[in-house]
Amino acid sequence: MLPPILQKLRIPVVGSPMFIVSGPELVIAQCKAGIVGSFPALNARERDGEPAMLDIWLTRIAEELDRHNQANPDRPAAPFAVNQIVHRSNARLDRDIxxxxxxxxxxxxxxxxxxxxxxxxxxxxxxxxxxxxxxxAFARKAVEKGADGLIAVAAGAGGHAGPQSPFALIQEIRDWFDGPLLLSGAIATGRAVLAAQVMGADLAYIGSPFIATVEAHADPAYKRMICDSGAMDIVTSSLFTGVSGNYLAPSIRAAGMDPDRLDRADAETMNFSDASAKPKAWSQIWGAGQGIGAVRDVVPAGALVDRLAAEYDAARAAVPRD
Known part of the structure; x- marks a missing residue:
């Protein structure tokens, strides 16, 4: 059974936290639209001597959602989430916690x-x-260490994607875990959200479609590339962060590299000490998941949630019932 905080979402969706892209504007828009909005704590940066930007962002999000709830008691905002990169190179972790x-x-x-x-x-x-x-194996370790729920990052997901089929991954976890389970991996339509639930997940974890939204902190060219690309334009590589991830091939070509001939990098090269997982030379190499073929226009986040909700409701209505 889901914890109460996840039970009253408009649709069973969590907007995944995306490096650079997710900020207060996107989180607030997602929450107001009825899904969980999230951002990586490391996205909130400040210069030395300035107040902690994470503190400022959290104050802004809480105040804006509170104003929304007071004005819309019959349509309250969904809760928000913050992503912590729990890696030994993240020198900010203790402060951000x-x-x-x-x-x-x-x-x-x-x-x-x-x-x-x-x-x-x-x-x-x-x-x-x-x-x-x-x-x-990682799922079991996480629960042993006190995690309440799991996010299964399957093949086709944007960012640091796993290699396993969602069918296999969800099946193995559900053999022993009955807590909150989210699925990530090429989910970009309401029909896919329903499919994730049929497979055994409680909620869908959606990132890449939200890159092509008005509120996203993404380069306009990045948003346009999401709209113009499909699954065949996604390349899996460990070169850019040290961990296998999915990236847009056109952005790799624009950086002067051949997406079909990329070197590999070891996980030991990953470094979050400066809030960046890749060198500045690779800052224009953009991540995305395989579901982007469903994204064709840059729209407000609320409009994207509206589309997902309509598709989800239509898919549920189309399921044969005895």
Whole structure:
């Protein structure tokens, strides 16, 4: 059974946190539209000596959602989530945990490592902790360390995608885990959201379609490339971060490289000490998942959620019933 905080969403969708792309504007728009909005804590950056931007962002999100709820008591906003990169190179982790704890962030999403103390901090302020994993072994470790729910990142997902079929991954996890389970991987339509539930997931975890939204912190050319590309334009490579991820081939070509002849990099090269997972020379190499063939226009995030909701309702109505 889902925890209460995830039970009253307009549709069973969490907007996934995207490096650089996700900020307060997108999160607020997603939450107002009725799905969970999220952002990586590391996206909130400030110069030395300036107030913590994460503190400023969380204050803004909470205040704007509170104003929305007061004005729309019959249509309250969905909760929001903050993603913590739990990697040894993330020098900000302890500070960001303290800020999120102080703001009582309702949903914590952890990536690249499961840490007991992060889950405990989430629970101590009344939140829940979801951990993203790419295989069943990592799923078991995350639950053992106190995660309340799991995000199964399957083949075809944007960012640091796993190699396994969603059918296999969800099946293996559901053999032993009956808690909250989200699925990530090429989900870009309401029909796909329903399919994720039929497979055994509780909610869909959607990222790439939200890159092509008005509120996303993405280069206009990036948004346009999402709209103009499809599954065949996605390349899987470990070169850019040290961990296997999915990227837009046209952006790799624009950087002067052949997407079919990329070197590999080791996970030891991953470094979040400066809030960046790749060198500046690769800053215009853009990630995306295989579901982008369903994205054709740059639209407000609310309009995208409207489309997903209409498709989801239509798909449910079309399912044969005895």
């Amino acid at each position: 303290e800020i999120c704890h102080r703001h009582k962030v309702p949903i914590w999403i952890t990536s690249l490592g499961a840490r007991v103390e992060v889950n405990e901090a989430a629970h101590d302020c009344g939140g829940i902790a979801l951990h993203d994993i790419i295989n069943n």
